[in-house]
Amino acid sequence: MATITLDSVRKVYAGNVEAVKGVSIDIQDGEFIVLVGPSGCGKSTLLRMVAGLEDITTGEVKIGERVVNNVDPADRDIAMVFQNYALYPHMSVYNNLAYGLKNRGMAKGEIDRRVKEAARILEIGEYLDRKPRALSGGQRQRVAMGRAIVREPAAFLFDEPLSNLDAKLRVQMRVEIKRLQKSLGTTSVYVTHDQLEAMTLADRLVVLNKGNIEQIGAPIEVYDRPASTFVASFIGSPAMNLLPVSANGSGLQLEGGEGLSGPNTYGRDKYTVGIRPEHLRVVDAGSSHPDAGLSLDLVVNVLEPVGAESFVYASFAKGGPEMVIRVSNHARYQPGEKLQLIADAQDVHFFDGGNGKRI
Amino acid sequence: MVHARLVRFGGAMKKVQFNTRSVPYLLLLPQLSIVAIFFLWPAAEAVRSSFYLEDPFGFGATFVGFDNFIDTVTSSDYARVARFTTVFTLLVTFLSLGIALLLAVKADKVLRGASSYKTLLMWVYAVAPPVAGLIGVMMFDQHVGPMVDFFALFGWEMQIGVNYFDTGFAMTATAIWKQIPVNFIFFLSGLQGISKSVQEAASIDCRSGFRRFWTVTFPLLAPTGFFLLIINITYAMFDTFGIIDVVLKGEPGNNPVTLVYKVFLDGFRGNDLGGSSAQSVILMILVFVLTVIQFRLIERRVHYT
Numbered sequence: 135m136a137t138i139t140l141d142s143v144r145k146v147y148a149g150n151v152e153a154v155k156g157v158s159i160d161i162q163d164g165e166f167i168v169l170v171g172p173s174g175c176g177k178s179t180l181l182r183m184v185a186g187l188e189d190i191t192t193g194e195v196k197i198g199e200r201v202v203n204n205v206d207p208a209d210r211d212i213a214m215v216f217q218n219y220a221l222y223p224h225m226s227v228y229n230n231l232a233y234g235l236k237n238r239g240m241a242k243g244e245i246d247r248r249v250k251e252a253a254r255i256l257e258i259g260e261y262l263d264r265k266p267r268a269l270s271g272g273q274r275q276r277v278a279m280g281r282a283i284v285r286e287p288a289a290f291l292f293d294e295p296l297s298n299l300d301a302k303l304r305v306q307m308r309v310e311i312k313r314l315q316k317s318l319g320t321t322s323v324y325v326t327h328d329q330l331e332a333m334t335l336a337d338r339l340v341v342l343n344k345g346n347i348e349q350i351g352a353p354i355e356v357y358d359r360p361a362s363t364f365v366a367s368f369i370g371s372p373a374m375n376l377l378p379v380s381a382n383g384s385g386l387q388l389e390g391g392e393g394l395s396g397p398n399t400y401g402r403d404k405y406t407v408g409i410r411p412e413h414l415r416v417v418d419a420g421s422s423h424p425d426a427g428l429s430l431d432l433v434v435n436v437l438e439p440v441g442a443e444s445f446v447y448a449s450f451a452k453g454g455p456e457m458v459i460r461v462s463n464h465a466r467y468q469p470g471e472k473l474q475l476i477a478d479a480q481d482v483h484f485f486d487g488g489n490g491k492r493i
Numbered sequence: 494m495v496h497a498r499l500v501r502f503g504g505a506m507k508k509v510q511f512n513t514r515s516v517p518y519l520l521l522l523p524q525l526s527i528v529a530i531f532f533l534w535p536a537a538e539a540v541r542s543s544f545y546l547e548d549p550f551g552f553g554a555t556f557v558g559f560d561n562f563i564d565t566v567t568s569s570d571y572a573r574v575a576r577f578t579t580v581f582t583l584l585v586t587f588l589s590l591g592i593a594l595l596l597a598v599k600a601d602k603v604l605r606g607a608s609s610y611k612t613l614l615m616w617v618y619a620v621a622p623p624v625a626g627l628i629g630v631m632m633f634d635q636h637v638g639p640m641v642d643f644f645a646l647f648g649w650e651m652q653i654g655v656n657y658f659d660t661g662f663a664m665t666a667t668a669i670w671k672q673i674p675v676n677f678i679f680f681l682s683g684l685q686g687i688s689k690s691v692q693e694a695a696s697i698d699c700r701s702g703f704r705r706f707w708t709v710t711f712p713l714l715a716p717t718g719f720f721l722l723i724i725n726i727t728y729a730m731f732d733t734f735g736i737i738d739v740v741l742k743g744e745p746g747n748n749p750v751t752l753v754y755k756v757f758l759d760g761f762r763g764n765d766l767g768g769s770s771a772q773s774v775i776l777m778i779l780v781f782v783l784t785v786i787q788f789r790l791i792e793r794r795v796h797y798t
Contacts, residue, residue, distance in 0.1 A: 187693050207693075208700035220690035224712040233708070234698035281694075 136198035136211070136288035136321055137163050138184060143193035145179050145345075153179045155345040156193065164319045166312070170332035171342035172368070177325045178293055180342070184323060185214050185291050197288055208237075213282035214291040218298060219274045221266040227253075227277050228262040231284050252280040255314070272303045279311070283318065290315070292324040296331065308334060329369050333357070341365050359483075363490035366408045366483065372445060372458045375414075377407045378487065388454050394428060404487025411445065411460040413481035419474050427479030432457060434471045439463060448473060536777065543770035554767075561771035571772075577749040578730065581665055585729035589669045590721060593676030594714075598706070600677070601684040620671070623735035629667025630739055640666075654741065654748065661749040664740050668733045676721055683717030684710070723787055730776075752776055 138161040145154040154176040161167050169177040182188040184195055186207035195202050202210050213234075221230050228249055235245045253259040256276040266274055275295065282290055295311070296304045312335055315322050326332050332339055333353045341348040341356065341364075349361035353369075360366035366374040378389040381403050386394045394407075409428065423429055432448035435456065446459040446467055459475060467473070484493040511517055543561050545554040565571050620628070632640045633653050640663075641651045651659045687710060695709040711718075730753060737754050745758055752772065760769030 185693075185697065187696070206700055207697045210697075212697070214694065214697055216690040216694060218688065218690055220688060220694040222691060222695070222709060224715075233695075237699040237701070237704065281698075 135163050135319065137161060137196075138289055138321060138323065139194075139196040140180070140184070141194040141196070143180065143183060143195060144191045145176070145183060145188060146191045153345055154183070157342075157345075157347055158193075159340060159347070159350065161321060161323065164321055166315050166322045166324065166335060166337040167340060168324045168326060168332040168336035168338075169340045169342060170326055170329060170336075170368075171348075173327060174344075175342040176345040177327075177342050181291055181293055181323055181325045184289075185212055186210050211288040212291055213285045213287040213289075214293065215278045215282050215295040217294040219266070219278040221274060221277055221281075223266055226263050226265060227258060227269070227280075230266065230277055231280050234281065234285050248284045248286075249280075252284045255283070256280050271299055272307065275299060275303075275307055279314070283314070288321065290320050290322040292322065294326055295324075297326070297328070304331075311335065329371065333369070339369075341368060343368075359492070360408070361492050363406050363408065363485045366485070370410060372411050372460075374408045374410050374483070375455070375457045376485075377409075377455060377457075379405045379407045380487070381405075388450065388452075392431075392450060392452050394430065400484060400493050402487065402493075405493070406485040406487055406490060408483035408485060409457075409477045409481060411458040413477045414457070414459045414475045415477070416459070416461065416465075417474050417476050419472060421474065423476045425479070426476035427482040428477045430457070430475045432459075432473050432475060434467045434469055434473060436469060437465070437467050446473070539770045539773045539777075541770075542766055543774045545767050547766040549764035549766075557767065561767045562775070565768055565771050565775065571755070574750055574752055574755045577661065578751045581661070581668070581733075581749070581751060582726060582729040584665050585668045585672065585733070586722065586725040589672040589676055590718070590725055592669070593673045594680050594718075596673070597677050597680035597684055598710075600681055616674070621735070623739050625667060625671040625736060627739050629663065629670065629736060630742075633663040633667070633740075654744065654746075657747060657749055660740065664733070664737055664749065667736050667740065668729065671736065672725060672728055676725065679717055679721055680714065683714045686717075687713045719787075723784075726783065727780075730780075 138159075140157055140159045140161075142156045142158055143154060144152065144156050146152050157176075157180060159167070169180060171177050179188055183190050184197075186202065186205060190203050197210055197212065222233065225233065231249045231252060232245050235248065249262070250259070253262055256279055258273065258276050258280060261269060261273060261277070266277065269277065275298075278295065292311070296307050299307060308331055311324075324332075324335055326335075336353050338350060339353050339356050340350050341361075343364050349356055349365045351359075356365060356369055360369060360374070363376055367376060377394075379386045379394065380389055381387075381398045381401075382393060384398055386398055386405070386407070388394055407428070414430070417423060431451065433451055435447045435449055438445045438447065442463060444461050444463050444465055446461055446465070447456055448459060449456050457475075459473075461467075485491060486493055542554070544556060544558060546557045546560070547554045630638075630653075632638050633651065635641060635651070635653060638653075641653070644651055651663070653660050653663050691709065691713070692705075695705050699705045699708065730751065733751060734753055734757070737750060741748055741750070745754075750758065753776065756769050756772045756776070759765045759772065763769075
């Protein structure tokens with residue numbers, strides 16, 4: 135068990151490509167941190183620098199109280215779970231689990247105890263004699279997990295461990311990883327591009343974009359108060375509706391479109407206004423809602439039922455971005471139907487029209 | 494009109510089904526006739542003539558039973574050549590594999606320069622064996638050879654074509670030198686075929702790079718290594734004919750030769766077609782036994798992933 139501290143960590147590749155631009159994170163002992171972002175945001179590079187598989191250009195990585203910048207991966211007391219499992223194909227499951235322990239000179243009896251214990255926890259006991267190629271994807275994933283937990287390391291590092299599994303298995307393994315991490319209490323850093331995985335697993339989320347941290351916080355906090363338009367559009371599915379808006383005297387006007395019934399509270403020229411799909415409510419056409427933060431008149435394009443709920447895709451009469459509204463699965467809106475929608479003032483997010491930061 | 498239906502298996506293999514039974518045989522015919530004309534027929538001819546004592550001028554042949562075989566295996570000359578062939582094959586196989594593996598591992602580490610590195614080492618592979626032999630001979634030339642000058646610095650006055658050991662050394666060195674590039678290329682592509690994340694997982698599990706190599710990299714390279722082992726043994730025993738011929742400049746004398754070269758010498762220089770045929774039959778049996786051993790014993794321990 136240990137804390138992990140990243141202090142202004144940078145990674146510059148040959149050709150002056152800056153993959154990670156001065157990232158600092160303090161990870162608490164036993165915390166489950168998820169690094170999330172689109173591909174190319176530097177999340178895997180960051181994880182690999184913690185693991186020791188990539189050199190750190192500048193900055194400092196500490197595991198516990200020890201600076202590990204120049205420490206060999208094998209000496210960092212970490213265990214890593216790879217996306218493609220990275221099992222040793224020529225070794226049995228038992229030896230895959232035992233390999234790291236043998237190389238550390240652990241006694242045979244203790245190795246056997248740990249391997250059996252991990253096999254019991256992960257329910258892979260009956261496969262111990264098999265080679266990885268004789269296992270299914272889910273079973274390989276468990277073996278990869280087993281290889282990490284037998285080591286009893288200071289930290290687990292996960293590099294998109296579930297992305298090679300099918301959807302059903304992914305949900306099942308996600309729950310198991312969370313349960314396992316909680317019961318072992320091992321500090322974990324988990325990399326994913328799947329915002330749902332990130333939301334459900336993380337104690338704290340680190341949203342990365344182009345090598346920079348956009349926001350760090352508890353999943354709900356990040357969801358409720360996204361720090362930028364990037365976070366707003368990345369976290370949540372369907373994504374938050376973002377409207378480019380300019381000030382029109384004391385009111386607001388959709389760019390290239392109609393005026394919006396909302397006050398220009400912050401006194402700027404340009405904003406991006408964000409509303410989550412579930413915060414838009416359909417009200418009776420022509421009714422007045424002076425307390426609403428925002429009121430919109432839209433025309434339905436399509437209704438998309440997904441089972442438990444439905445999504446309405448609708449546009450403004452004069453053009454502008456398409457909006458998504460989450461409605462009850464009983465709703466029956468027809469394409470072309472006019473809708474009036476309102477959102478409460480506390481559910482309307484304002485971002486700077488220039489840099490996209492939250493106001 | 495023949496209809497062929499293509500069925501995809503795992504995206505890689507294709508299975509073709511024919512409606513007419515004779516078509517697959519017809520398609521196999523060219524390959525089968527090549528095997529028959531260039532292998533089965535000469536082999537059968539060799540087996541037949543190994544039981545005859547042929548007149549050198551082609552005026553007839555006398556059936557002598559196993560006399561040719563008995564003469565061959567009991568001659569001290571044959572035993573000497575067999576000993577040299579064994580030592581030569583072992584040295585060429587293990588040194589060319591070992592050096593190539595070492596080079597490939599080092600090249601794999603500096604991937605950036607690998608393509609130029611690869612090309613440089615590939616050059617030698619494009620050289621025909623007699624030319625390689627010729628280059629080797631020039632390197633080991635008594636008067637202008639840089640290798641001879643080099644060893645002279647250490648007090649070793651090489652006498653190629655005269656001294657048995659010196660000649661054998663020059664042959665072995667040239668044969669190894671010629672075979673390293675092909676082994677290197679295969680090893681390098683084998684190394685690059687090993688999953689990067691498996692090697693990374695190993696670097697987390699095992700600090701010692703040496704131990705990591707023997708416990709993870711080497712076993713995963715085994716299919717390549719096994720293939721190369723067969724290729725190299727075959728090369729050392731049979732394909733080195735050109736190198737040996739050029740090193741010897743057609744004057745075998747008391748110099749070391751391999752069994753294959755002796756087949757040629759006895760058959761076409763000594764005009765002993767029966768004895769020479771008996772030797773090639775022995776070689777055929779040897780190859781057969783080697784193949785069985787290799788596939789039975791070694792392949793069982795190789796992990797094809």
